[in-house]
Amino acid sequence: MEEALKQAAPATFPCSGCGGAMTFDSESQALKCPYCGKEEAIAASDFEPVEHDLDTDFGEGEEDSSLTDWGVKQQTIHCESCGGETIIPALQTAAACVFCGSPKVLAQGDRASIRPETVIPFRVSENEAVESFRKWKKKRWFVPNEFKRGNVRSKLTGIYIPYWTYDSETSSDYTAERGDYHYRTVTKTRTVNGKTETYTEQERYTVWHWVHGDYDRSFDDILIPASGQYDSELLEKLGNFELSELTGYKPEYLSGFIAERYSIDRSQGWERAQERIEDTLRSEIRSEIGGDEIRGLSIRTSYYDRTYKHILLPVWNANYSYKNRPYRYMVNGQTGLVSGHVPRSAVKITFFTLFCLALAALAFYLYIQYGSE
Template identity: 75%
Template sequence: MTTDAQTAAAPVSFPCPGCGGSMSFDADSQKLKCAYCGGEREIAASLSRPVEHEMDSNEETSPGLTDWGVKQQVIRCESCGGESLIPALQTAAACAFCGSPKVLAQGDVASIRPETVIPFQLNQQEAATAFTAWKRKRWFVPNAFKKGSVASKLTGIYIPYWTYDSDTSSAYTAERGDYHYRTETRTRVVNGKTETYTETVRYTVWHRVGGHYDRSFDDVIVPASRQYDGELLEKLGNFELEKLIGYKPEYLSGFIAERYSIGRKDGWDRARSKIDAALESEIRNEIGGDEIRGLAVQSSYYNRTYKHILLPVWNARYTFKNKPYRYMVNGQTGLVSGHVPRSAVKITLFVLLCVAAALVALYLYGEYGSS
């Protein structure tokens, strides 16, 4: 069990030049700021250029590529399995993901350090304000939730992502269908009399096609976290990646960095699925025609490289009528993604209104639609 004394003990990774206190990254000033005297210190820009690493290399055993700039330890939650990285001498009283106090130090475990990072742009209060504005725009939530205040615990976490580059060469075969039209003469019986009429009929002419398609992909992004529901992360994903800057440990001071739980090779499998979907769509456009059937694509991937990046997220938990919920706020743009309570009354009224509107439409169609 973690004692109060242990919880209070925090390492001074970046000491304040004025008072010697611990300095943390401040989202407002984009500097290190002392929690005691308020002194600030600039963070020198990283002069190193991000490196795209070869997929087939073994970076996990390379000391130079697992050096995060400060000694790290892995903390694992016994309840949800989440793993986060904190400075080696620091103790954690609760899991940053689920809030459970059952956290255990796992020691120094090698993790590929990030190449680049987007530092937090929103502070904790701004993230809470963004959530308040977001929940007031929800439709099917209880009024007490929409208008009332919600007490939530916000934790700043850097979420790990992989980005992948790859050149591809694809061979494809398919059948392309082109629509043609002809006029046909037909007969029908109207009021007991046979009438002759003409009708335009569409038919499809099929041709075998095949070819090669070459394409390069840059920065295909894949979340490296299993701690969040994929839908929430997708909705949160409007990060402005052009603002990535070189990683420096100062940006993590005062925050938690999640240790990636999806390895770079598993991440590549997910990136390849995105690449394959993009290739199929583009090859369909390349083939053209009105219909395509039997499309078969065989792709080769080469010059594969990857980067490990960290993106800022405010993670929060709250309760409403004794039920737990979670939301996240994009620490760069302020976009909110989360789960909210639902109002059974509002949903029922909406369904009844839709049914009533459908019945009115059917009545009007029956009265006037055939006239």
């Protein structure tokens, strides 16, 4: 198993000094030989990210061969346990899944897959990722103290996660009923200490009227994970990538790392992007309508100038166990941001719950005693 986890890459980029296989080094942003330390610069790319037309571009399964050339011969590895698919050099052997650690992986041969045109290379090293997780777990509230203080043994794997980005112009028509609060003074009576007294108070009522309008909005670089191997919560929390640092794809950046093959295609990705767009439009249109209440909101949106990009973004993936239970965390390979699952302390959660209940009981007691006065 240890040999399988090494994932030793073939000498695709041989060192000119000792002949060893050079891998990408996040610190120097160059190829580096792990044996003699020799570094070799990667030629700067002047490639500008290209937005492809989502409406008129070729359909799924009809990929342009120029967009499926990864620069080195590839093979797809499929995990029978979690369904994860990674793309590795054809000569590389893999007997364990980089996602779940399962040994049940099968070579799928050379499957056509859109090659990303741009990539953000790793800038956070493995040691820096471990340190980021150590600091992050110390800030968690409801984790056992033993876990906070102790060292977590985990195997980190550098993975380039596939993403889609989408741009779109939108034009929306909307109708709704807007409700505005008004107040009037009303006279009432009440009995105090056996005596009837008259008093006044402000009574609220709502005035409704129909509204309609147009709303135009541009959306740029909506980031959608094309990976189906992680829960969306973890990936969403890693989404602070600086896309301005995208650079042209070069196979050198993948040397020593794993690239995941997208499992969410462009049309599926667009459906998710469209959901985000609609949520944003609904929120912004509600703000534009204003008022105190809104009911019967109906929005009809037209989309045009829809474009997409396929990119690779760097993530450190780690699986670890605590008291025989498995957990996972990920670290943004560009910024060092951490997202993960941690064990919970039943004792801390119980004390916190009792404290909240005590506060609620105290508030209720004070309301009963003084709220009616």
